[in-house]
Amino acid sequence: MANIFIKGVTLDGSVTNIKIAGNRFTEIGRDITASSEDVVIDGADKAIVPPFYNAHTHAAMTLLRGYADDMPLFPWLNDYIWPFEAKMTEEDIYIGSRLALLEMIKSGTLFFNDMYWDTHETWRATEEIGLRGCMGMTFTDNLGEKQIEKNFELLKEYKDKSSRIQMAIAPHAVYTVSEKLWIRCAEVAKSEGVLLHFHLSETEKEVNDCIEQYGMTPVRWLDKLGILGDNCIAAHVVHVDQEEMQILKDRGVAIAHNPVSNMKLSSGYFKSKQMDMNGNKVLIGTDGCSSNNNLDMLEETKFAAMIAKCNYGPEVLPVQTLLQWSQTNGPKIFGIDAGEIKVGKLADALLVDLNNERMVPCYNFTSNWIYATGTEAIDTVICDGRILMQNRKVESEEEIISRAKSCCRKWM
Amino acid sequence: MANIFIKGVTLDGSVTNIKIAGNRFTEIGRDITASSEDVVIDGADKAIVPPFYNAHTHAAMTLLRGYADDMPLFPWLNDYIWPFEAKMTEEDIYIGSRLALLEMIKSGTLFFNDMYWDTHETWRATEEIGLRGCMGMTFTDNLGEKQIEKNFELLKEYKDKSSRIQMAIAPHAVYTVSEKLWIRCAEVAKSEGVLLHFHLSETEKEVNDCIEQYGMTPVRWLDKLGILGDNCIAAHVVHVDQEEMQILKDRGVAIAHNPVSNMKLSSGYFKSKQMDMNGNKVLIGTDGCSSNNNLDMLEETKFAAMIAKCNYGPEVLPVQTLLQWSQTNGPKIFGIDAGEIKVGKLADALLVDLNNERMVPCYNFTSNWIYATGTEAIDTVICDGRILMQNRKVESEEEIISRAKSCCRKWM
Numbered sequence: 001m002a003n004i005f006i007k008g009v010t011l012d013g014s015v016t017n018i019k020i021a022g023n024r025f026t027e028i029g030r031d032i033t034a035s036s037e038d039v040v041i042d043g044a045d046k047a048i049v050p051p052f053y054n055a056h057t058h059a060a061m062t063l064l065r066g067y068a069d070d071m072p073l074f075p076w077l078n079d080y081i082w083p084f085e086a087k088m089t090e091e092d093i094y095i096g097s098r099l100a101l102l103e104m105i106k107s108g109t110l111f112f113n114d115m116y117w118d119t120h121e122t123w124r125a126t127e128e129i130g131l132r133g134c135m136g137m138t139f140t141d142n143l144g145e146k147q148i149e150k151n152f153e154l155l156k157e158y159k160d161k162s163s164r165i166q167m168a169i170a171p172h173a174v175y176t177v178s179e180k181l182w183i184r185c186a187e188v189a190k191s192e193g194v195l196l197h198f199h200l201s202e203t204e205k206e207v208n209d210c211i212e213q214y215g216m217t218p219v220r221w222l223d224k225l226g227i228l229g230d231n232c233i234a235a236h237v238v239h240v241d242q243e244e245m246q247i248l249k250d251r252g253v254a255i256a257h258n259p260v261s262n263m264k265l266s267s268g269y270f271k272s273k274q275m276d277m278n279g280n281k282v283l284i285g286t287d288g289c290s291s292n293n294n295l296d297m298l299e300e301t302k303f304a305a306m307i308a309k310c311n312y313g314p315e316v317l318p319v320q321t322l323l324q325w326s327q328t329n330g331p332k333i334f335g336i337d338a339g340e341i342k343v344g345k346l347a348d349a350l351l352v353d354l355n356n357e358r359m360v361p362c363y364n365f366t367s368n369w370i371y372a373t374g375t376e377a378i379d380t381v382i383c384d385g386r387i388l389m390q391n392r393k394v395e396s397e398e399e400i401i402s403r404a405k406s407c408c409r410k411w412m
Numbered sequence: 413m414a415n416i417f418i419k420g421v422t423l424d425g426s427v428t429n430i431k432i433a434g435n436r437f438t439e440i441g442r443d444i445t446a447s448s449e450d451v452v453i454d455g456a457d458k459a460i461v462p463p464f465y466n467a468h469t470h471a472a473m474t475l476l477r478g479y480a481d482d483m484p485l486f487p488w489l490n491d492y493i494w495p496f497e498a499k500m501t502e503e504d505i506y507i508g509s510r511l512a513l514l515e516m517i518k519s520g521t522l523f524f525n526d527m528y529w530d531t532h533e534t535w536r537a538t539e540e541i542g543l544r545g546c547m548g549m550t551f552t553d554n555l556g557e558k559q560i561e562k563n564f565e566l567l568k569e570y571k572d573k574s575s576r577i578q579m580a581i582a583p584h585a586v587y588t589v590s591e592k593l594w595i596r597c598a599e600v601a602k603s604e605g606v607l608l609h610f611h612l613s614e615t616e617k618e619v620n621d622c623i624e625q626y627g628m629t630p631v632r633w634l635d636k637l638g639i640l641g642d643n644c645i646a647a648h649v650v651h652v653d654q655e656e657m658q659i660l661k662d663r664g665v666a667i668a669h670n671p672v673s674n675m676k677l678s679s680g681y682f683k684s685k686q687m688d689m690n691g692n693k694v695l696i697g698t699d700g701c702s703s704n705n706n707l708d709m710l711e712e713t714k715f716a717a718m719i720a721k722c723n724y725g726p727e728v729l730p731v732q733t734l735l736q737w738s739q740t741n742g743p744k745i746f747g748i749d750a751g752e753i754k755v756g757k758l759a760d761a762l763l764v765d766l767n768n769e770r771m772v773p774c775y776n777f778t779s780n781w782i783y784a785t786g787t788e789a790i791d792t793v794i795c796d797g798r799i800l801m802q803n804r805k806v807e808s809e810e811e812i813i814s815r816a817k818s819c820c821r822k823w824m
Contacts (some may be wrong), residue, residue, distance in 0.1 A: 065770075066773070066774070066776040067773075067776075069730070069783065070727050070730040070731065071727055072726050072727060073726065099772060263718035264726065266721050266725050292784075293779065293780070293784040299714075303718065306672060306675035306676055307719075307722070309675055312678075313484070314483055314484050319482065357515045357813060358515060358708075360511060360816050360820075361478070361819075361823075362478070363823070367481050368478045368705070371478065372478060372705040373706070375788065376788040400769075401767050401772055404772050404773060405772055411773075411775070412775060
């Protein structure tokens with residue numbers, strides 16, 4: 001693979017040159033020059049920034065985009081989403097994942113923390129297209145003991161198969177996973193050294209049902225079972241009190257905040273201000289396309305900001321905090337040596353067009369980036385030292401779109 | 413001007429051809445054909461839809477994008493926004509308006525209801541670029557009697573000068589405009605047949621101060637003065653009770669809802685559900701770029717939906733209602749014979765790329781349009797029978813950007 005030389009790009013406000021050799025940034029400086037065999041990218045009027053980390057999604061559900069909207073959670077799930085999913089084949093999951101991956105590249109997300117069935121199909125699509133991800137294999141008691149053990153075997157088979165893709169165990173939620181299965185999932189996660197990814201305290205109903213069944217809230221129940229630790233990523237975490245936030249902090253649990261999904265499904269208000277003040281590790285995720293209905297982390301980060309400011313005041317979640325939640329906390333939590341444009345780091349980056357109309361004027365790049373611009377300002381995407389998008393063109397784009405369209409005709 | 417022939421475009425789910433002659437749609441049908449001198453647009457894999465109407469903005473404030481964020485309303489206004497505005501020249505307003513107009517075209521907004529100083533500069537930019545708008549001249553007592561009368565003269569001079577641009581009188585708000593000036597503004601609006609555009613009940617402080625000063629809320633005070641009528645567009649209208657909503661409905665006042673601005677400045681929650689149930693005439697606006705920080709009506713409409721669903725339930729504001737608020741109520745309220753793709757109507761339209769990754773799959777176009785896609789899916793923009801954007805290129809784009817960048821250097 002040829003080295004990449006990014007010429008005259010803006011990094012933290014100054015113009016410089018950047019060299020990528022293999023999958024890492026190897027040189028940064030005004031005085032470095034390109035070799036004749038380097039692939040040269042013109043960085044004029046472009047800023048280089050780290051990519052987004054989507055902390056909770058269901059990539060293959062992109063096939064359900066717009067299939068059912070504007071209805072309460074349970075009829076939505078029971079009458080539309082679950083019956084649709086029951087009909088999805090492994091091939092559908094592959095095709096849906098590719099559509100999701102295309103959308104991620106075009107919106108600057110280079111890592112996604114997924115949770116779904118038939119994870120190996122999403123793994124395959126991710127490996128092929130060149131992104132990073134963590135494939136959470138969903139576990140519920142409904143799978144049955146045989147499938148559960150088969151999935152654990154699959155996990156072992158895939159977990160070290162790619163340098164860019166991790167596997168995770170994803171016990172779905174407290175209302176779909178028994179005490180026994182939670183403990184088994186946590187044990188295997190520990191012995192295999194993989195993350196545990198689950199939904200937690202998303203709705204009031206979930207919390208009330210848990211109290212009724214187990215005599216305590218989901219956070220307290222999982223803590224009592226010994227599940228919670230710094231290998232856990234809990235999605236949503238809307239209905240928690242101060243003591244539960246402290247438990248999550250003490251155990252080192254990372255929290256994936258999904259503002260659009262929580263708003264669209266009317267799940268409740270994430271306690272952004274308290275989480276931030278309390279020092280919880282927070283990330284941002286889009287959730288799946290059936291409750292969002294896209295994977296746009298720029299939009300999602302703006303939503304996280306706006307709902308927080310609306311509820312808690314305009315000074316809550318300033319842009320620097322938002323960048324941590326959506327761009328720089330991810331690499332630390334998922335153990336990826338990236339998240340900074342710095343010599344020695346993995347070469348994951350976005351080039352942002354400073355001549356895009358929404359980047360002008362540019363008193364404050366970060367403010368424009370989070371509050372003003374759209375994904376169209378992302379001109380170039382580099383992941384693991386490979387150019388995945390340039391001038392907003394992704395190589396396999398037309399084929400991915402056309403295959404997704406054909407695939408979905410059967411549901412129209 | 414050559415006629416336009418749009419070939420094989422999707423209109424309400426069916427493929428058809430559309431002819432535009434002069435500034436109107438003249439023929440629609442599968443069997444119509446292009447003349448040799450027609451400008452032909454290929455509509456394959458594109459849907460044609462009416463444009464957005466931005467019901468409340470301050471276009472020239474695009475020059476203040478990202479100048480100050482993440483702070484409470486009063487220090488933000490006193491220490492940043494007002495001192496900046498005091499330094500703006502007429503030329504700056506022209507340049508800022510052009511930047512705003514470019515952003516509007518690229519995001520599918522063809523009409524904007526503006527409120528600002530030196531309106532003739534925004535008028536000039538709008539006339540040149542080819543959009544529609546309503547230029548609200550801001551009035552406050554601070555202007556002084558002489559300037560106020562001069563502005564009324566300017567209003568008369570400009571009000572019939574363009575077929576695409578209306579003038580309006582914009583008494584700023586109850587806290588900046590005296591009883592005498594409100595009455596004078598309403599009289600001139602009536603005698604000149606123009607709209608009245610003002611901020612109303614945006615913050616709790618505004619309401620409390622009004623009660624203290626006049627013994628009643630802003631809505632009741634303006635109603636007592638006889639200001640409220642069907643020539644009024646009231647922006648924000650956050651802090652109102654049921655009786656006030658009824659007053660506004662009975663008087664025929666149109667309401668411009670600005671969800672992002674209300675959220676970012678922590679102004680409060682718009683009563684979307686009650687407004688909809690009560691039958692109030694609601695429109696959506698972006699407010700200015702200093703409190704948003706863009707003019708993207710697609711994003712704004714999604715915010716309107718999400719904050720409503722979050723507060724009132726997932727079934728509130730289904731996509732059809734959202735389309736009315738952001739696309740089809742506008743033409744009726746501003747008296748423009750547009751808002752539908754129909755023979756005889758003014759030829760204002762957007763062509764949306766159905767192969768954009770966020771438009772796939774397309775079970776429900778409107779759901780994708782409002783909840784999933786971004787402005788990049790808008791391929792072509794036609795206003796008043798003129799192509800203003802094609803393949804996402806606007807003719808004067810580079811010059812507008814470069815001039816805005818130069819202009820803002822003095823504030824960096």
